[in-house]
Amino acid sequence: DFVRNNSRMRCRQSMKIAEELGCRAVIFHTNYITGFKSYSYREKWVIDNAEFYRELLDEFPNQCIFIENMFDDSPELLKKLAVEMRAEERFGVCFDIAHAFLWDFPLEAWIEELGPFIRHVHANDNFKDEDSHLPIGDGRLPWLLINSGIFKRNRCSFLIEVNGIDNVRKSYDYLTKNHLYFFDRRRRTRLAITNDLKRVLDIGIALTAERDHFKLFDLIVSEAMSLTRCEAGTLYILQDDKLYFKILRNDRMNVYEGRNGEPITMQPVALDEKYVCAYCAINKKSVNIEDVYADDNFDWKGPREYDRVTGYETRSMLVIPLVNHDDELIGVLQLMNAHDDDNNICGFGTDQEYVTYSLASQTAISLSNMIMLKELKDQMYSFVSSFATVIDARTPYNAKHTYNVAKYCTTFVDYLNKLNKLGKSPYCFDEEMREQLMLAAMLHDVGKVVIPLEVMNKSDRLSSMLPVMRMRWKYIKLIIENKHLSGEMNDAEYEKSVEDLNNSIDFVEKSNVVPFLDDDAFAKIDSLESLVYTGPGDEKVEFITEEEREELKIRKGTLTAAERAKIEEHVVFTDKILSKIQFGSKYDKVRFIAGAHHEFINGSGYPNKLSGDDIPLEVRILTIMDVFDSLSSSDRPYRKQSSLAETFEILRAMAKEGKLDIGLVEIARDCFVPPEEDEKKE
Template sequence: MHEPTPSQIAQRLDQLTELSVALGASEDTTLLLERILHAAQSLTHADGGTLYRPSRDRRSLHFHISVNNSLKLRQGGSSGVTVDIPPVPLYDAEGRPNLASVAAWSAHQGRAVNIEDVYLDDVFNFSGMRSFDRQFGYHSQSFLTVPMRDHEGELVGVLQLVNAQDPASGRVQAFSATDQRFIEALAAQAGVALTNQQLLRQLEELLLALVNLINIGIDEKSPYTGRHCQLVPVLTMMLADAVHQTDAGPLADFHMSDATRRELWLAGLLHDCGKITTPVHVVDKATKLETLFDRIHLIDTRFEVLLRDAELRALRAVAAGGDADALRAALDEECTALRADRAFLRHANVGTESMSNADQERVRRIGPDGQEQPFLSDDELKNLHIRAGTLTEDERKIINNHIVMTVRMLESLPWPRHLQNVPEFAGGHHERMDGKGYPRGLTKEQMSVPARVMAIADIFEALTARDRPYKKGKMLSESLHILGKFSENGHIDPDLFDIFIRRKVYLDYARKHMDPRQVDTIDEALIPGYIP
């Protein structure tokens, strides 16, 4: 065993410093572990090495990566070769610590083990190593085993090196004390790097869990909105990927990094988080008269009273000597008119694309009828008079306020740098390219491409959704026609709409997420705003 020279030590310190920077910047755990093992071999000129990771239940050590340069063996990690070595148990059947295995001993004791010649060692069980040597015609000799722990002392791995080699002659020698100190320093840095990655991953998992928690809350209030929150990010990513792959046209320069993809997906999940503050009777208002219940039933009852009263008047008139046939004819005419008005109000209670002026006038004409008070209250008259949909102007303002709440909620969070665009991506899906949208009246030039993508996804999902209580899902052709009109009138980005059609994003989404009965034949030449 030869201790390294001062110049060799200086060189190793440089390597260790460079590695520290690299470990801190690495985001891929597999590549990070491979870099750790490769660095350890390089620092000590080790011929082989193994990196163990504790199992999820922390009852055993699993071979994560195994390397032997002389034998040209690579298992685990990014090699694509499955590690076929059984795990090392950390405890026996009775729950006692396994101290016979050098890797398990090091894990339990938190100390390095440096063995000059394993064939002369009588402390640990090296039967597995001897079996390996016989199988591959190899001779294991020097071993250096070092535990890796996090800042709280928890085991995150075990690093094991085999057969230190003299740099000049290649002769196998023992690992020096300096080798051990360098590997212990590397293991400490590696433990921190692995812990940082683990903490970041756990924080991202926690963030996604909190997002799902919000969506669960929305889903409990309104399963229709909950499904919308699940599908909008799916369609958003489908269109964003299509734009990313486009190499011609105005959007040819748009490219997404992995970080932007994460931001956009998260923004899609959160784009309607403000609806958690919206009253459920407004979100799911299926008919014009619905509040906690559909008040059309109250109006039905009033009609029943009117029909009963008409019949009682006719019977009294007959009993008083009136002309029975004439009274019966008059009763039939009155009841027919009442039933017609009842059927009309039932129909008017259902939201439509556009209520005619004549129907609105008929509602106004029915409203004041009544002897002691108007047949329809002011609120009932106001609701049944709604021209499009089921919402009054005040209720529409409540619905529209969800995006204001979404922006407020998202902008109040201390987003890390790699997620700082989530509020902008999520908060722009009700803006219009001509600046007539809300809440901020942004124009196309003031919006990012991902925010404009989400606007299209939000509209198309809403048009095709088949589970809304206030409307049926539109046919694919009708939805594309409406979206095309939006492209022409400055509502959505025409460049993105072109990609949406040209790259068949609409069709991929329809086949996966729409009712097959809605997916009719599409002639793209007939879609407004699109030039094949």
């Protein structure tokens, strides 16, 4: 219900934003689970979505809703929804022609099935292998199909959905050259764009495109000052019911504080209507004052004292609220001393006020979106962190492993980037790649939640068998002592029997915990089969049973073949668990990276025996860091802690076997081994 309600809330927010921006329609994705083919699920999906979209159309009577085909392998379900909604004139289909082309269902049939409902078209090209968003004409799509009469009859709008202005122009040229819809008409209407309008539009695009909130602060103040030709600008952001200074700029006084997030030491302004910026914030209304010295509506002690001390003269002022799409105040923009064509100080015109208000609103929406994205990212990270806590808490032998591996990965990636800047490494991670690797590291062992604890916690070969064996050995000692006391065994025989028993016990106890057993140890374990003692009533008591001998005969580590196979299943379960999480395109590699961390370059890893170039850089790094922590940690039940230098000798050996990337191992050694320990080892 949480996910469902949250999704519906986001849909309503999107509708409200579109309404405020004056958009004609909002496009939503289908995003139903294509793997669910059951009739009941698909029918329920249609009914539930139709009900919700009717609610949205009722709430937003000026908006249209178009549903885009995303992972749909046929038009069947989308058509059912469109038929269910056919009475709603403001509902239709957004047909992504490139998405449809990816599937086996013929493109002509897609258009025929959905044709009556198509209102909008998304267009880009591909080679029927992936959703690559190539320029139109660069792939294999049969573009003549878009001249179908269906698109013309429906008067479909058309969006060229490619990256970069050059690719847009290339697509446009292809469509016009081949007289394809939407560009098959000879007469076109043109919108005259003046230089002033173009500049405002360019600023609006820049504001909505900016992803760094500090740069966004700089941008709105700089552009607003430039548009209004004023001397000074201040940006306040509302926090804890106070207006905090974020940008303080006065070109005439050569003052520019707050640039790139630099803190401003001035005290925040209380929300008291006697202050003009606070009045603007409280009432969410702009204030345009031609001469502050002639105004008695607000407390001007602060500006007048500033003028007295600095020699500056504050005259005209325009104060604009930054209000987002939810009618929430984000901050206040304050501009001072506009200039006329003769460069004299004058008041701010109504056109300037209107344009500045529009840009301030765009800034507020952009900032709100940044905050919302950060909240979503924080929510995802907290979810991932809780997963990691559960994994590490299951066993004391894994207590910090997940967090260690994530820490090592980020440290190593930062080191690689540092080397790359110095020209010493070809590897470079952007922020998105870095985040994907870190998330994968936090989730790489999530499959261990289904592995039995007795297997995960197995610190020796015999494990739960050993207490039973020790009780039996005590019983055997009693048998020997009774025979000695009864005279069946003389002193020499008694001492020899006790010594042999103790030696056998010592051998088993040591063999139970050593990292590796050679052939001689195996032979001696087999020889213990002959150790059988006779108790009261001719009872035969074995020193070690056949099952115990086989359990002890584990050449390396503490796990039997069956137990090791069970442990190795954790990567399969990791992949299954992560397959249920919608990471989105930004984090689309997380699942693969996490599930492949036991694959080796020579193909000897698991679960899919990947090799060579099939193992990307992120997986190679995660694999090295996973082994690195296992070797260097002090809490592993089956292995003593290795020094850093010893750890990297083992990693080097694995690289020489072809399992790990030798180049990355050597760089990791430089990253993690202090020079003094390295010299000590040598």
